[in-house]
Structure formats: structure tokens, C-alpha cells
Amino acid sequence: MVDLTPLRTSRDFRLLLVAGTVTYLGAMVTYVALPWQLYALTGSNLAVGMLGAVELVPLVVFGLWGGAIADHYDRRTVLVTTTVAQVALTALLLVNAHLPTPQVWALYVVGALLSAVTAAHRPSREALLPRVVRHDELPGALALSSIGMQTGLLAGPAIGGLILASGGATWAYAVDVVGLSVAAVLYVGLRPAPVTDGGTPPSVAGIVEGIRYAAGRRDLLGTYVIDMVAMFLAMPVVLFPAFATDVLRQPELLGLLYSAGTAGSLVATATSGWTARVHHHGRVVVVAAACWGLATAAAGLASAAWLVLVFFALAGAADMVSALFRQIIWNQTIPDERRGRLAGIEMLSYSVGPLGGQVRAGVVADGFGVRTSIVSGGVLCAVGVVATAAWLREFWGYDARTDEHAVRERDLREERARRADETLPGADAVRPDAT
Structure with a gap:
């Protein structure tokens, strides 16, 4: 749990x-x-x-x-x-x-x-x-x-x-x-x-320096690119009204289609205790993002309404697993003095992808049909994620136990914790990292 x-x-x-x-x-x-x-x-x-x-x-x-x-x-x-x-x-x-x-x-x-x-x-x-x-x-x-x-x-x-x-x-x-x-x-x-x-x-130069720092670290670059590829190619939400009305012919399912992914995400986070025992975070992000695409494609192929909802819930769970491990990489490796600027970049990375994905889904659906848009997007997502992992091999090989950035931040925060404990003995409510 x-x-x-x-x-x-x-x-x-x-x-x-x-x-x-x-x-x-x-x-x-x-x-x-x-x-x-x-x-x-x-x-x-x-x-x-x-x-x-x-x-x-x-x-x-x-x-x-x-x-x-x-x-x-x-x-x-x-x-x-x-x-x-x-x-x-x-x-x-x-x-x-x-x-x-x-x-x-x-x-x-x-x-x-x-x-x-x-x-x-x-x-x-x-x-x-x-x-x-x-x-x-x-x-x-x-x-x-x-x-x-x-x-x-x-x-x-x-x-x-x-x-x-x-x-x-x-x-x-x-x-x-x-x-x-x-x-x-x-x-x-x-x-x-x-x-x-x-x-x-705050300055434009400082923002540019943050962008260069993020682009220069291939582990961080992998978190951004994987998410944008997955969201751009396999974001089906804009098609839910047409999918419920014209494909499934059950418009009353529209609300459930919207909530299925969130329900899957909640289950994934409520059972996320295992995440602390995983060290190859990049691999989990890649596998989870590919599963998001495949589950989305399976939902597009399914004919039974209950099966569609199950696959969208699985997609939501996979997306949340990917998101959790991306956040772990960000928060365990980015220096405090750059954390804010990179948080701004992160916000854009997970905002732009879904917006572009809705446009792609709508264009393909108008040209080739709703099912084709959902299925093709899911399959292309899995292919795109695997191709990105092959390109960014450092991201696939990321290990929190040995990565230089993770080790540096871990040692720095442990030193802050030690100093705080010496300064405020017995104050368990005071967080050691808030120096």
C-alpha cells in the first residue's frame, strides 16, 4: 500500500x-x-x-x-x-x-x-x-x-x-x-x-540556463520526451463523446469513460508502496508509458463496454506509474537552486503533450474513424516510447543507487539532516531538509 x-x-x-x-x-x-x-x-x-x-x-x-x-x-x-x-x-x-x-x-x-x-x-x-x-x-x-x-x-x-x-x-x-x-x-x-x-x-537568462541544464541531462530529457510522445500519440479524451455515442452507441457511458482513467490512477497510487524498492526508474517509465499506449489501443479495439472501461482504467494506472517515477527522478536528482525553473519546464512538458494529442486524435478520427484514431495512436505510442528509449540509452540505464546526480543530492540532503538534528535535537516535527 x-x-x-x-x-x-x-x-x-x-x-x-x-x-x-x-x-x-x-x-x-x-x-x-x-x-x-x-x-x-x-x-x-x-x-x-x-x-x-x-x-x-x-x-x-x-x-x-x-x-x-x-x-x-x-x-x-x-x-x-x-x-x-x-x-x-x-x-x-x-x-x-x-x-x-x-x-x-x-x-x-x-x-x-x-x-x-x-x-x-x-x-x-x-x-x-x-x-x-x-x-x-x-x-x-x-x-x-x-x-x-x-x-x-x-x-x-x-x-x-x-x-x-x-x-x-x-x-x-x-x-x-x-x-x-x-x-x-x-x-x-x-x-x-x-x-x-x-x-x-528571475531573468530570461536564468530561464534559458535552466532549459539548457534540463536538455543537457539525458535522464531528465528522457522524462520529458517519453511523456510528450505518449500523450501526443495516445491521448483519447477528446474522442470520448463520439466513442460513447457513435461507436459504442451508449451515450450514457460518457461519464464513465472520463472517470475510468482517474479510477485506475487512484488504484495505482493507493498501492504504490513498492515504488520505494525500485531503483531503475527510467525502465519503469518506459515500460509504463508503453503499457499506457497498448491499453489505450486495446480499449479502442474492444467491443464490450465493460472491457473498454477496464482497458482505460489500466491505461490510467500505467500513466500514473510513469508519472510517479518521473517525479521521483526529478525530485531526487535536481539541485534545489534549479528546482523551481525545472518544475516550470516539467509543467509545460505534461501540458503541451495532451493539448497536441487532442488535435492529432481529432484529425485522425475525422479522416479515418474514431476507433482507428484510438488504436493507431496507442500502437504508435508504444513504438515511439521504445524508439525514444533506444535513443536515450542513459535514461533506460538510470539507476538511483549509482547515478551521479542522485548520489550527490542524497549525500547533500543527508548532511543537511545531520546538521539539523544536531541543531534541533528531539524536534521530530521539524523537517531536516528545510534549512
Whole structure:
């Protein structure tokens, strides 16, 4: 089962976990409410689609800039500041929804600003995680964080739908404001987290240096490329409405298609205790990503609805295993002074792939059919992942016990733990890595 040690040993990890889970829940409520309100006001699918377009550029720009900020300023301060900004922006959505005539332009403007602030927030949270748990507790901490995220992804839209049906967009935004306010208070309770040696001042040059560092390490490059290949070639979500209605001829299955992958991911994380005993992380990422593709292809071939759901659940489980081990590599090998910038790069790597994958899936489906799009994408994913592993042999051979970056970080964090234990004897609630 999932390793619960970080919950018992780290007060700051407990605060991060609860704050992150509450944030995801509220964010998913707004994620449902914002396009719902926009469609209700305009009656246009194009207008709803344009919301994603105006959110994309802030996501890219502030994801990278937020990483640079996380490598210079106290990460607790960044978390508190960006969360308060999210509270203020969501409150503006609430006020706009309460007007006799809500303004459509406000939804676009605030949506873009929320995308920017959220993108700036996430690198600091991800960069702080390795600081609040011991090096050997990272697999369990990452699994628990994933459970919190998946809980929000699974329950948030359902809660949002119920609120919208009963109280409308005003109440949906109000729930998010309350949740974000709770998260802000929890972040205030964290201990200060200044960057080691003052960090690198935010700049374009610093961002470029982070990109060069990531590209120069083939173990890190493998984590990015494998995920983008897998998501670009085998992302079927955009086809679910057509798959349920036109292929399976059971439109009532649409909700289950969306939730099957998340259910598989939850099972994978809830049974992830074995991950701490694995050392060849690159191989697990490759195998799991290939299994994601093959399970997706099998779902596209299956004719029985229950079998389709089983294969999509298996695909979700495989994707989560791949994600967990990618995160372990990131958090156990990246130096603290670069952790924020690389967290921004990571966020882009797992955001761009799915967006491109939806375009690919739609184009192939229109030209050759829904089943062909899903099956061909899954098969090509497996082939592409294997080809990438053959190209990046260092990634396939990665061993956490001997990798120079993993050994350096492990020794450095053990030394910090030793110094902290000598300075604060008996203070088991104080995390040794938060120097």
C-alpha cells in the first residue's frame, strides 16, 4: 500500500498535502463553472473554445517565469502571495456572476489572469516538496500528493456540476473562494523556505540556463520526451463523446469513460508502496508509458463496454506509474537552486503533450474513424516510447543507487539532516531538509 511515513513525520508535508487537495477541489469547481457560465451567456461552443486559447499563453509564459521566481524567493512567500491572488481573482468572478448582466469579457480577462497566477504558483509548490521530507520519503510523498490531486480531479467536477445545477455560477465561485482561503492560511503555517545560497534572480537568462541544464541531462530529457510522445500519440479524451455515442452507441457511458482513467490512477497510487524498492526508474517509465499506449489501443479495439472501461482504467494506472517515477527522478536528482525553473519546464512538458494529442486524435478520427484514431495512436505510442528509449540509452540505464546526480543530492540532503538534528535535537516535527 501507499507509504504513509511522510504524513507521520512531516508537519509541513501535511500542510502542503491538505492545502493542495483543497486547492484542486476548488479549482475543478471553477474549471466546470467558467465554461458553463460562458456557454450560458453566449450559446456558442466557439466562445467556450476561445477560453482555452486565451489561457494557453499565460500558462506557458508564467509557468517558466514562476519557476524562475521559485528559484530566488522564499517559496512559502510565493505560495501565500499567489494563493491570495487566486482568491481575489475568483472573487471577481463571483462578483461578475452576481451582476444582473454578467460581462463576457470579464470571464476571458479573469480566466487568463487565473491561468497566469496558477502557472506561477505551481513550480514553488513542487519545488518545496523535496524540502519538507527526507530523501528516502520522496516516493511516498509524491504518491500521497498524487492521491490528493486525483481526489480533486475526480470529485471537483462532480461537486461543481451539483452546485451549478442547484445554485448557479455564483455559488460555485464562492466555494472556490472559501477553499483557496483555507489553502492560503495553511501555506502561512509553513516554515520559511528560502532558496539555498540565495538562488538565481528571475531573468530570461536564468530561464534559458535552466532549459539548457534540463536538455543537457539525458535522464531528465528522457522524462520529458517519453511523456510528450505518449500523450501526443495516445491521448483519447477528446474522442470520448463520439466513442460513447457513435461507436459504442451508449451515450450514457460518457461519464464513465472520463472517470475510468482517474479510477485506475487512484488504484495505482493507493498501492504504490513498492515504488520505494525500485531503483531503475527510467525502465519503469518506459515500460509504463508503453503499457499506457497498448491499453489505450486495446480499449479502442474492444467491443464490450465493460472491457473498454477496464482497458482505460489500466491505461490510467500505467500513466500514473510513469508519472510517479518521473517525479521521483526529478525530485531526487535536481539541485534545489534549479528546482523551481525545472518544475516550470516539467509543467509545460505534461501540458503541451495532451493539448497536441487532442488535435492529432481529432484529425485522425475525422479522416479515418474514431476507433482507428484510438488504436493507431496507442500502437504508435508504444513504438515511439521504445524508439525514444533506444535513443536515450542513459535514461533506460538510470539507476538511483549509482547515478551521479542522485548520489550527490542524497549525500547533500543527508548532511543537511545531520546538521539539523544536531541543531534541533528531539524536534521530530521539524523537517531536516528545510534549512
